[in-house]
Amino acid sequence: MKVVKxxxxxxxxxxxxAQAIKIITADPQRRVVVTSAPxxxxxxxxxxxxxxxxxxxxxxxxQPFQETVTQIIGRYTAIADYFNVPRTKLAPxxxxxxxxxxxxxxxxxxxxxxxxxxxxRLNAQLMTIILQQLGYEARFVTPEQVGLxxxxxxxxxxxxxxxxxxxxxxxxxxxxxxxxxxxxxxTLAGHLATFSRGGSDITGAILARGLHADLYENFTxxxxxxVANPAVVDHPQPIAKMTYREMRELSYAGFSVFHDEALIPxxxxxVPINVKNTQHPEKPGTLIxxxxxxxxxxxxTGVVSGKHFAAIYLHKYLLNKETGxxxxxxxxxxxxxxxxxxxxxxxxxxxxxxxxxxxxxQLVDTICNEIQEEINPDQLEWIDNYAITMVVxxxxxxxxGVINDILAPxxxDGIPVPIINQGASRISIMIGTYDRDxxxxxxxxxxxxxxx
Amino acid sequence: MKVVKxxxxxxxxxxxxAQAIKIITADPQRRVVVTSAPxxxxxxxxxxxxxxxxxxxxxxxxQPFQETVTQIIGRYTAIADYFNVPRTKLAPxxxxxxxxxxxxxxxxxxxxxxxxxxxxRLNAQLMTIILQQLGYEARFVTPEQVGLxxxxxxxxxxxxxxxxxxxxxxxxxxxxxxxxxxxxxxTLAGHLATFSRGGSDITGAILARGLHADLYENFTxxxxxxVANPAVVDHPQPIAKMTYREMRELSYAGFSVFHDEALIPxxxxxVPINVKNTQHPEKPGTLIxxxxxxxxxxxxTGVVSGKHFAAIYLHKYLLNKETGxxxxxxxxxxxxxxxxxxxxxxxxxxxxxxxxxxxxxQLVDTICNEIQEEINPDQLEWIDNYAITMVVxxxxxxxxGVINDILAPxxxDGIPVPIINQGASRISIMIGTYDRDxxxxxxxxxxxxxxx
Numbered sequence: 001m002k003v004v005k006x007x008x009x010x011x012x013x014x015x016x017x018a019q020a021i022k023i024i025t026a027d028p029q030r031r032v033v034v035t036s037a038p039x040x041x042x043x044x045x046x047x048x049x050x051x052x053x054x055x056x057x058x059x060x061x062x063q064p065f066q067e068t069v070t071q072i073i074g075r076y077t078a079i080a081d082y083f084n085v086p087r088t089k090l091a092p093x094x095x096x097x098x099x100x101x102x103x104x105x106x107x108x109x110x111x112x113x114x115x116x117x118x119x120x121r122l123n124a125q126l127m128t129i130i131l132q133q134l135g136y137e138a139r140f141v142t143p144e145q146v147g148l149x150x151x152x153x154x155x156x157x158x159x160x161x162x163x164x165x166x167x168x169x170x171x172x173x174x175x176x177x178x179x180x181x182x183x184x185x186x187t188l189a190g191h192l193a194t195f196s197r198g199g200s201d202i203t204g205a206i207l208a209r210g211l212h213a214d215l216y217e218n219f220t221x222x223x224x225x226x227v228a229n230p231a232v233v234d235h236p237q238p239i240a241k242m243t244y245r246e247m248r249e250l251s252y253a254g255f256s257v258f259h260d261e262a263l264i265p266x267x268x269x270x271v272p273i274n275v276k277n278t279q280h281p282e283k284p285g286t287l288i289x290x291x292x293x294x295x296x297x298x299x300x301t302g303v304v305s306g307k308h309f310a311a312i313y314l315h316k317y318l319l320n321k322e323t324g325x326x327x328x329x330x331x332x333x334x335x336x337x338x339x340x341x342x343x344x345x346x347x348x349x350x351x352x353x354x355x356x357x358x359x360x361x362q363l364v365d366t367i368c369n370e371i372q373e374e375i376n377p378d379q380l381e382w383i384d385n386y387a388i389t390m391v392v393x394x395x396x397x398x399x400x401g402v403i404n405d406i407l408a409p410x411x412x413d414g415i416p417v418p419i420i421n422q423g424a425s426r427i428s429i430m431i432g433t434y435d436r437d438x439x440x441x442x443x444x445x446x447x448x449x450x451x452x
Numbered sequence: 453m454k455v456v457k458x459x460x461x462x463x464x465x466x467x468x469x470a471q472a473i474k475i476i477t478a479d480p481q482r483r484v485v486v487t488s489a490p491x492x493x494x495x496x497x498x499x500x501x502x503x504x505x506x507x508x509x510x511x512x513x514x515q516p517f518q519e520t521v522t523q524i525i526g527r528y529t530a531i532a533d534y535f536n537v538p539r540t541k542l543a544p545x546x547x548x549x550x551x552x553x554x555x556x557x558x559x560x561x562x563x564x565x566x567x568x569x570x571x572x573r574l575n576a577q578l579m580t581i582i583l584q585q586l587g588y589e590a591r592f593v594t595p596e597q598v599g600l601x602x603x604x605x606x607x608x609x610x611x612x613x614x615x616x617x618x619x620x621x622x623x624x625x626x627x628x629x630x631x632x633x634x635x636x637x638x639t640l641a642g643h644l645a646t647f648s649r650g651g652s653d654i655t656g657a658i659l660a661r662g663l664h665a666d667l668y669e670n671f672t673x674x675x676x677x678x679v680a681n682p683a684v685v686d687h688p689q690p691i692a693k694m695t696y697r698e699m700r701e702l703s704y705a706g707f708s709v710f711h712d713e714a715l716i717p718x719x720x721x722x723v724p725i726n727v728k729n730t731q732h733p734e735k736p737g738t739l740i741x742x743x744x745x746x747x748x749x750x751x752x753t754g755v756v757s758g759k760h761f762a763a764i765y766l767h768k769y770l771l772n773k774e775t776g777x778x779x780x781x782x783x784x785x786x787x788x789x790x791x792x793x794x795x796x797x798x799x800x801x802x803x804x805x806x807x808x809x810x811x812x813x814q815l816v817d818t819i820c821n822e823i824q825e826e827i828n829p830d831q832l833e834w835i836d837n838y839a840i841t842m843v844v845x846x847x848x849x850x851x852x853g854v855i856n857d858i859l860a861p862x863x864x865d866g867i868p869v870p871i872i873n874q875g876a877s878r879i880s881i882m883i884g885t886y887d888r889d890x891x892x893x894x895x896x897x898x899x900x901x902x903x904x
Contacts, residue, residue, distance in 0.1 A: 245800070248769070252799045267769055317700070317719055326792075327782050334776060342797055343778075346877035347704045348697070401863030403872065404856060411853030419875030420855065423884055425798035432875055 003032040003213045003271075005182065005204030007220040008039025008047060010278035011123055014082020017130065023219065023281045024177065025136065031172075032211060034182045034204040035127055037119025038075050048075050048119040049197075056115035059101045060108050069097060076126055083130045090129075093122045106191065113154040114192040117184035120200060124181035131177060138177045143185045146170045148206065150185035150193050157185055157193035159206050159265070167210030180207060201259035209269030216271050218258060219278040225250075225258070225286040228303045228446045232439045237450050240284065242301050242394075243291045249392040249428045250302045258288070296395035299402060300449045305389040305438040309341065310359070311419075312352045312368065315379035325375060326350070332370045336363060341388070342421055342430065351419070353386065353432070386419070387438035389431040391445060397426050406431065409444035455484040455665040455723075457634065457656030459672040460491025460499060462730035463575055466534020469582065475671065475733045476629065477588065483624075484663060486634045486656040487579055489571025490527050500527050500571040501649075508567035511553045512560050521549060528578055535582045542581075545574050558643065565606040566644040569636035572652060576633035583629060590629040595637045598622045600658065602637035602645050609637055609645035611658050611717070619662030632659060653711035661721025668723050670710060671730040677702075677710065677738040680755050680898045684891045689902050692736060694753050694846075695743045701844045701880045702754045710740070748847035751854060752901045757841040757890040761793065762811070763871075764804045764820065767831035777827060778802070784822045788815060793840070794873055794882065803871070805838065805884070838871070839890035843897055844880040855881060861896035 006020050024030050037048040051072045058065035073094045080090050097118060105111040124140060131138035147166030150157035163185065172178055182200025187193050195202045201218060208216035224238030225247075242250075244267045251260045258275055266273050266288070276285035314329075326345070329352065333340060342353040359367075364382060372380055396402045403422060406429060410417055419432025433441050458472050476482050489500040503524045510517035525546045532542050549570060557563040576592060583590035599618030602609035615637065624630055634652025639645050647654045653670060660668035676690030677699075694702075696719045703712045710727055718725050718740070728737035766781075778797070781804065785792060794805040811819075816834060824832055848854045855874060858881060862869055871884025885893050 244769075249799050264770060317696075318716060324786060326795075327779070327786065330779050330782065334779065340778075343795060344873050344876040345794055346873075346880060346882070347701050349877045351876050398868070400866055400868050401859075403869065404859050404863045407853075407856050407859065411856045414852055416850070416852050417855065417874070418878075420872050420881075421796050421798075421875070422869070423871030423873070424796040424803050425801045426870075428798060429872075430798070 001031050001211070001213050002027065002029045002215045002217055003034065003204055003208040003211065004030045004217045005034040005200060005219065006036060006278060007200070007218075008036040008049070009221045010039075010219050011036055011127075012039045012041045012045075014079045016278065017079055017082065017127070019278055020127075020219070021131065021134065023278065024131075026281070029214070030217070031176075032178045032180060032207055032213070033124075033127065034180050034200055034207060035120055035124040036182055036200040037123055038079070048072060048123075049116055051075075052115045052119050053112065055100075056112045059115075060111065065101075072097060076122055079126060080129075083133065085126075085129055085133060090126075093125055097122065106189075109154045110191050110193070113157075113184070113194045116155070116194050117181070117192045120181035120183040124179045128179040131179065136177055137175050138179055139172070141172075141178045141180050143181070143203075144190075146210075148185040148203075150187060150195075152193070154187075154191065154193040156196050157187075158195070158261075159185065159202070163206065164210050167207070170211070196259075196261065198259045199261075201262035202265070205262040205265035205271075205273075208271040208273075209265040212269070213271050216266055216273045218273055218275045219281070220275060221277065221279070222275075223277045223280055223283050223285065225275055225302075227301070227450060228442055232305075232442050233446045236446065239286045239301060240297065241287045241289060243294050243427075244288060245291050245427060246301045246392050246394060247288050249390055249425060250304050252306075252390065263288075291394070294394055296393060298449070299393055299395040299399060299405075300391055300445075301393040301395070303389065303391050303442050303445045303449075305387050305433075305442050307387040307435040307438050308356045309386040309388050309432075310354050310356045310364075311383040311386055312354070312371065313349070313379070313381040313383060314351075314371065314375065314377045315349045316375065316377040317348050328374055329371060332367060332374065335370075336367060338363070338367065342419075344419060344421060353388070353419070356384075385435045387433050387435040387441075389433060389438060389441050389445070390428055391431065392428040394427050396429070403429060405448055406445055409448045410441055413440060413444050415441055415444070453483050453663070453665050454479065454481045454667045454669055455486065455656055455660040455663065456482045456669045456671065457486040457652060458488060458730060459652070459670075460488040460501070461673045462491075462671050463488055463579075464491045464493045464497075466531045468730065469531055469534065469579070471730055472579075472671070473583065473586065475730065476583075478733070481666070482669070483628075484630045484632060484659055484665070485576075485579065486632050486652055486659060487572055487576040488634055488652040489575055490531070500524060500575075501568055503527075504567045504571050505564065507552075508564045511567075512563065517553075524549060528574055531578060532581075535585065537578075537581055537585060542578075545577055549574065558641075561606040562643050562645070565609075565636070565646045568607070568646050569633070569644045572633035572635045576631045580631040583631065588629055589627050590631055591624070593624075593630045593632050595633070595655075596642075598662075600637040600655075602639060602647075604645070606639075606643065606645045608648050609639075610647070610713075611637065611654070615658065616662050619659070622663070648711075648713065650711045651713075653714035654717070657714040657717035657723075657725075660723040660725075661717040664721070665723050668718055668725045670725055670727045671733070672727060673729065673731070674727075675729045675732055675735050675737065677727055677754075679753070679902060680894055684757075684894050685898045688898065691738045691753055692749065693739045693741060695746050695879075696740060697743050697879060698753045698844050698846060699740050701842055701877060702756050704758075704842065715740075743846070746846055748845060750845065750901070751847040751851060751857075752843055752845040752897075753847070754844045755841065755894050755897045755901075756844075757839050757885075757894050759839040759887040759890050760808045761838040761840050761884075761887075762806050762808045762816075763835040763838055764806070764823065765801070765831070765833040765835060766803075766823065766827065766829045767801045768827065768829040769800050780826055781823060784819060784826065787822075788819060790815070790819065794871075796871060796873060805840070805871070808836075837887045839885050839887040839893075841883040841885060841890060841893050841897070842880055843883065846879050848881070849878050857900055858883070858897055861900045862893055865892060865896050867893055867896065
């Protein structure tokens with residue numbers, strides 16, 4: 001049995017719906033379908049999720065919102081029209097959308113979550129109607145019905161173990177297609193709460209695990225996951241197969257094709273993931289499989305860089321004799337809810353690498369001041385322009401000299417490498433460069449391993 | 453003004469004393485002399501410090517000790533005889549040594565410290581007698597007199613800021629030579645307490661700082677500090693000049709020529725250190741200077757490895773999303789008084805490198821069990837056989853491609869490098885190998901930078 005998930009661009013209009021339905025119905029193993037909200041049809045288009053956010057904000061602000069509602073309903077109507085779905089069948093969807101402002105919400109965060117969730121919900125409902133009209137035995141199933149229980153904040157929820165117990169009890173028959181909205185679950189109190197943005201991937205993975213799928217097919221708008229970002233490297237090679245662990249390491253520094261958090265349920269359930277292109281379902285895409293017994297085809301699987309890093313550099317004579325100094329630094333960071341990425345330490349020096357997305361200038365000042373006061377270093381430097389490049393590959397494990405092949409082309413290109421972190425993971429090497437050199441570094445490493 | 457310190461082998465017998473006196477009196481700038489206890493005269497000889505420890509242990513155990521005392525006095529008498537010092541002049545030294553068991557000590561640790569300290573103390577006294585007999589204006593000065601106040605445990609003391617205030621008030625005239633025993637200071641309560649073993653280097657550095665010396669000459673039994681350990685590399689090149697910081701990084705992994713803790717007072721007082729050979733005072737030795745405005749002659753200054761490292765490797769999916777997991781690991785270590793050396797971390801992995809000297813098998817078990825319970829990793833591995841090689845050089849700073857020159861010969865020799873830590877310090881790179889490869893790695897790196 002396969003769980004199939006379609007991204008927003010794959011469900012943006014009638015034509016794309018038709019293509020998705022062709023895919024769903026081409027393989028009788030495809031039994032569970034997870035929908036996203038309709039995405040952009042053209043570059044200047046607005047995603048339905050963004051329209052729903054606008055709708056929620058207008059409701060919260062007490063502003064008129066009817067125009068926005070009309071726009072949203074228009075998107076679903078256009079798809080319905082493509083399949084000649086009678087308007088009466090669509091009426092309950094519009095009605096529900098219009099009713100949302102009258103619901104009771106514990107606070108505006110829950111309101112926002114519930115509004116957002118309807119992009120996926122209405123799309124799943126519409127998909128069910130269309131499939132039924134085409135003669136398929138399709139059933140619209142909601143997180144509410146199966147008990148997809150979540151916890152955490154309303155707009156950044158996470159699945160609970162209870163959800164899996166409840167999914168285990170959910171039964172469906174062999175002939176029916178289940179159509180399930182992505183992106184959200186329900187809290188213990190019965191409120192809607194969404195995963196982080198792009199979270200339909202997560203729903204698909206939860207269902208794949210919870211319903212014991214053999215494969216989780218993730219249909220999106222690219223042919224495959226590539227060895228390097230196509231925006232950086234021209235026509236990079238696609239990755240045919242990689243392990244969960246490789247995907248984790250690559251997504252960390254910026255590979256955003258597959259939602260990071262969506263890996264976990266797949267890993268826990270040992271369900272392979274196939275990332276495929278809705279427009280070219282015949283292409284093999286990228287298969288993400290368990291680590292066990294994996295035979296890597298290449299030494300390097302992927303090279304990726306993220307430019308959003310900064311560092312605090314500390315030098316203090318006899319630093320490593322002061323027991324607990326790392327603890328004190330970590331406590332300062334924890335006090336401000338800042339987590340560190342890496343922390344290479346020397347004898348009298350330590351460099352703390354941070355994700356710039358979680359800090360602003362004022363927080364930097366505060367943290368540096370507190371370190372200065374509590375640790376009293378001889379030197380304290382804030383370095384604002386680091387990029388982290390991850391070179392990942394199960395094939396690198398235990399292979400002597402890979403690091404030389406990675407670093408040699410950088411030296412030839414005159415790229416300074418102030419930071420190297422090898423040894424934490426056995427299947428990746430972290431290279432720290434200045435952000436201006438990050439793309440050059442990725443190209444140099446890519447060409448060393450793939451262009452020859 | 454120069455502070456001159458002689459090591460134990462440089463003051464082991466009359467002949468060596470004569471050589472030391474020749475050095476002291478050859479330069480009128482050499483005004484403060486710090487003595488060690490007499491060292492070994494032959495390979496099978498016993499150091500006076502070890503005899504004093506034996507003496508202390510016999511006293512503590514209530515065993516007869518007169519034979520040991522006779523042996524100790526014999527060492528000083530032999531030196532005195534070489535210079536025809538009348539026995540009556542030596543009598544107060546023997547008397548003091550014999551009196552020691554009658555002193556009052558707060559506990560046996562203080563007893564041990566006081567006994568040990570007398571190796572240096574009696575040697576300084578004897579040196580003064582000999583210099584006076586030779587017609588020099590020499591004055592025996594003790595830590596008690598100048599107020600060399602220390603704190604900490606009796607056998608591992610550290611200097612207090614107060615000691616420097618008191619040294620500042622200590623006056624001596626231009627014509628006299630001050631002879632000062634190394635290795636110990638006095639506590640606030642007036643008890644003798646020693647520095648860690650080899651601590652006469654520390655005394656010399658404290659006096660160099662406290663008395664505002666222009667140079668601290670450290671006379672020992674080697675011509676210089678070498679780029680690599682002569683036991684590993686044949687005839688390594690001597691280091692003519694290096695910075696305090698380079699010395700710190702090198703001594704960390706095992707360069708033991710100059711006492712690690714002795715660097716700090718020199719750094720604080722900005723006093724250059726000259727490590728020289730007592731037997732070849734005409735040779736330039738190694739000069740250790742402030743970091744500021746230093747012009748490195750070579751790219752690499754030193755390569756050294758230590759084989760006493762182990763690591764705990766942890767893998768857990770989503771490790772880096774668990775805020776505070778590093779804190780929890782560090783708390784477990786802190787609970788057992790174990791400090792970590794390095795902690796390379798990946799996305800879902802962390803490796804904690806530990807000094808094996810501070811842990812035994814049982815403690816390893818306990819710590820691993822606690823980590824398993826509190827962190828619950830998917831994988832936990834204890835790796836027992838790491839060596840750390842430090843490649844150090846101010847000349848490496850901002851130089852592109854040095855890392856390639858370091859790693860290339862290792863790859864050529866088929867040496868696996870499971871750990872690389874670059875970026876903490878700007879003047880060193882840490883290479884982790886398996887202990888069996890450590891010497892081979894040092895030789896390969898040395899020959900790449902120096903033999904060509």
